[in-house]
Amino acid sequence: MTSTVDGAPVVLKLERITKRFGALTANDDVSLDLHRGEILALLGENGAGKTTLMNILFGHYVADEGTVAVAGTNGTLKELEPGSPHAALNAGIGMVHQHFTLAENLTALENILLGTEPLSSFSSARGKARKHLGDLMQRSGLTVDLNARISSLSVGEKQRVEILKALYRDARVLVLDEPTAVLTPQESDTLFATLKKLASDGLGIIFISHKLDEVLAASDRIGVLRGGRKVADQPTAGCDKRQLAELMVGKSVPESTRTPQQPGAALLVLSQVTTGTGRDALHAVDLELLSGEILGIAGVSGNGQGTLAKVISGLEAPISGTVSLNGKQLTRSSARGMIDAGIARIPEDRHRDGIVGPMSVAENLAIETIRKPENQRFGFLRFDAIAARAKEAITAYDIRCQGGNAPARLLSGGNIQKIVLARTLDSDPIVVLAAQPSRGLDVGATADVHRRLLEARSRGAGVILISEDLDELMRLSDRIAVIHRGHLSSAERTENLDRGTLGMRMAGHSEEQAA
Amino acid sequence: MIRFEPREPASLSRLILVPVAAAVVALALAAIPMGFAGLNIFKAYGLMATGAFGSLFAFTEMLTRATPLILTGLAAALAFRAKLWNIGAEGQLYAGALAAVAVGTGVIDAPSFVLIPLVVFCGALAGGLVMLGPTLLKTRLGVDEVVTTLLLNFVILLFVQMMLEGPMKDPMGMGWPQSEPILDAAALPKLMARMRIHGGLIIALVAALGVYLLLKRTVWGFEIRAVGENANAARHAGIPVTATFIRVGLISGALAGLAGVGEVAGLKGYLTADLSPGFGYSGIVVAMLAGLNPIGVVVAALFIASIFVGADSMSRATGVSNYLADLIVAMALISVLVSGLFLRFKVRFVGQRHTEGAAK
Structure with a gap:
């Protein structure tokens, strides 16, 4: 596959891009070529500078040094005006962000046309646009109902609208930021098939990812960024997973694996739990978590796993059904109540729910236990004790920071997650709820999270692992249940499941599959 | 083109330098x-400085003016730290004054060491209870406290006027709408x-120190900061968010x-409806100038007070409006x-480049 690309003209040339944020060099002398008809995967850990590079390309940031050049319609490279998304769009660069930039209350057609129509002659152009889009859909295989409101579309369909939007603007270069993060495995396969088709029609495609499997499966060439520098740029053929992982991290990463272990008694039991209304609400959810097991919850984002986490975190009370721990019903549904009952909660959005950014690392480590005697006396904080325990936790959990007094917001995502792990796991909880615990984390930090969860398991705690990453779920979980539209399937042993089955269930085909 | 880039936390010297420069x-x-x-600008500012610092009288007048500003500034600073937007200090001030004259004008006869603490306590309680309503409406029903606290100011001022025209009107007041005078013992x-x-300054300074210690050293202060900086994370970590707001x-x-x-028990001696020339609103300015720091509130209140007192004095001397x-x-x-922007961001001026000309 690579050979077909070699001779193709360059459509995008990033030359010696350097970008600094204060002391941090986010991109360090990065050069990159993209050829016509090529799929380039940009691989790197979080914080490696992938997104920064793409933001420079798209004009959101201005590079301190270096240039971006794009091929015009006649094929000659022309330097792009820095710092102007408008110029990037005009030069034929289309970007599909991880978080879609669609107006939910407009139709797919309106979203695609948004910003392309002159204010006069509003109605007359629609027919032509519709025809043009029809051609595009037929050629690319990206079919969507143009008249459907965005709010009624699935995530995969929304993504198709985003891609169509870029194609409609005559994109010659398409950039996708973590495109599979929100898709089922089947949807991902469809997406990659589409991308290959688009590439064969001459589109240059860059997709950003940290998932090694899909990078190997779907790209022609792989560029690896590490610490802002480009450490590899090679054809995909001939790459293997282990080698790429090492390139990404700079060292070999031991993968945590689960050792067989006999689960114990039931710890946390949800019985017929139902919450309010909406797509994310739970419907009569039954769940039984055993001691010494990791119970995986698979599902496409937005199918109720967020609500499930809220219920177990004590942030949302079910309108019916019961939650019990060790056979005792938990009546007081509050975060405090759950913490005191011995449930450790790792929130899905660690920046929003996990830390108070402006407060110090030490304060964030103490926040759940601030009223406990070890942290206060007569309502006054015991600074020495808090600082001492922070120092221990920073060492024990290898939190990389400038000390306990540094504001937590300055830490990287992985280190913020370590703060959350340290404060929740340190008290030897009975139950651990880990919601998307490795989302957005790099390989090293992910391995660390996995190790901690497995440690809790071997200690006899029950772990609920909510994740959208099937590889993670299958590697760590003893049993996996699938959540779809608020219904939770019964958990099955991981040995008896495969990706295909799980993918079908995640898309809501459980009955047919089970039959 | 101007670009803003976030910067690391500002150093202490910068934190002090920037407001002074402002x-x-x-x-x-x-x-x-x-x-x-x-x-003549220099003469005018000279007159202002003399008016605020030029004599013992000027200086004590300035301190007297700063006294309520410190307290309303603290009220705003503490609330804003929790992101509870209390715009109602003006009304709470009048409620405190009303309570002070209610218990301090002869209803209770007691020696000073009983009566003064009682007047102070009742005034504080009245102010607190006035703020309780909007706080509960916010935590229970999600009603915007900016609106409720602001509108309560007018409700309370009208209520004070009603009381001063009616049940609390001083029979010896020659028909003026004012309360009976505060007892000497109160x-x-x-x-x-x-x-x-007057002694209100001591109360204000102790309060500033108290709020500083509360925020910095206590569990309550920890919870207030956590709720103010990230209420979601605070709730997730089991901090009682509602109780913190009420507190x-x-x-x-x-x-x-x-x-x-x-103002009533230390300065005026009786309550009128023009007791405060907007101290409650100025308190918000004081709090913002101070960067919501309780010790900074004292400094900012002194600054604002010296501007007001100095301008009054200059206005008398030059005829320019105060x-x-x-x-x-x-x-x-x-x-x-604006300078807060400079504390949080580095500002860089980026030269505009021409699209076509840039190609080399």
Whole structure:
């Protein structure tokens, strides 16, 4: 596959891009070529500078040094005006962000046309646009109902609208930021098939990812960024997973694996739990978590796993059904109540729910236990004790920071997650709820999270692992249940499941599959 | 093109330098209209400085003016730290003053050491209770406290006027709408003979220290900061968010109520409906100038008070309206808000490049 690309003209040339944020060099002398008809995967850990590079390309940031050049319609490279998304769009660069930039209350057609129509002659152009889009859909295989409101579309369909939007603007270069993060495995396969088709029609495609499997499966060439520098740029053929992982991290990463272990008694039991209304609400959810097991919850984002986490975190009370721990019903549904009952909660959005950014690392480590005697006396904080325990936790959990007094917001995502792990796991909880615990984390930090969860398991705690990453779920979980539209399937042993089955269930085909 | 880039936390020296620079900028900007008014700018500012610091009398007058500003500034600063937007310090001040005259004008006869604490307590309680309503409406029903606290100011002021025209009107007041005078035993002691400076200043300074320690050293303060900086994370970590808001509302209202106590029981001696020339609103400016720091509130209140007192004095000497003081205060606030941008961001000027010409 690579050979077909070699001779193709360059459509995008990033030359010696350097970008600094204060002391941090986010991109360090990065050069990159993209050829016509090529799929380039940009691989790197979080914080490696992938997104920064793409933001420079798209004009959101201005590079301190270096240039971006794009091929015009006649094929000659022309330097792009820095710092102007408008110029990037005009030069034929289309970007599909991880978080879609669609107006939910407009139709797919309106979203695609948004910003392309002159204010006069509003109605007359629609027919032509519709025809043009029809051609595009037929050629690319990206079919969507143009008249459907965005709010009624699935995530995969929304993504198709985003891609169509870029194609409609005559994109010659398409950039996708973590495109599979929100898709089922089947949807991902469809997406990659589409991308290959688009590439064969001459589109240059860059997709950003940290998932090694899909990078190997779907790209022609792989560029690896590490610490802002480009450490590899090679054809995909001939790459293997282990080698790429090492390139990404700079060292070999031991993968945590689960050792067989006999689960114990039931710890946390949800019985017929139902919450309010909406797509994310739970419907009569039954769940039984055993001691010494990791119970995986698979599902496409937005199918109720967020609500499930809220219920177990004590942030949302079910309108019916019961939650019990060790056979005792938990009546007081509050975060405090759950913490005191011995449930450790790792929130899905660690920046929003996990830390108070402006407060110090030490304060964030103490926040759940601030009223406990070890942290206060007569309502006054015991600074020495808090600082001492922070120092221990920073060492024990290898939190990389400038000390306990540094504001937590300055830490990287992985280190913020370590703060959350340290404060929740340190008290030897009975139950651990880990919601998307490795989302957005790099390989090293992910391995660390996995190790901690497995440690809790071997200690006899029950772990609920909510994740959208099937590889993670299958590697760590003893049993996996699938959540779809608020219904939770019964958990099955991981040995008896495969990706295909799980993918079908995640898309809501459980009955047919089970039959 | 101007670009803003986030910067690391500002150093202490920068935290102090920037507001001072903002004050200087404000004075420089205010000099422009003064020049148009035909004043000699240096002479005018000289007169202002003399008016605020030139004599023992001027200095104590300035401190007297700063007293309520410290308390309303603390009320705003504490509430804003929790992101509870209490715009109602003016009304809470009047509620505190009303409670002070209600118990301090003869209903109870007791010696000073009983009556003064009682008056102070009742004033603080009244202010706190006034803020409790909007706080509960916010936590229970999600009603925007900016609207409720702001509107309550007018409700309370009208209520005070009603009381002063009716049940609490001084029969010996020659028909003026004012309350009976505070008993001598209930009045806050004067700090200096023949000067107006009174015990309210001590209360204000103790309150500033108290709020500082509360925020910095206590569990409550920890919870207030956590709720203010990230209520979601605080709730997730099991911090009682609602209770924290109620606590903050009560304390904030009480601080504003104390300002009212000081004005009636320390300064005026009786309550009128024009007791406060907007101390509650100026308190917000004080809090913002101080960067919501309780110790900074004291400094900012002294600054604002010296501008007001100095401008009054200058206005008498030159005939220029003392609205100039409002102008300077407004300029100072704008300067500080803009400078806050410089504390949080590095500002870089990026040269505009031409699309076509840039291709090399």
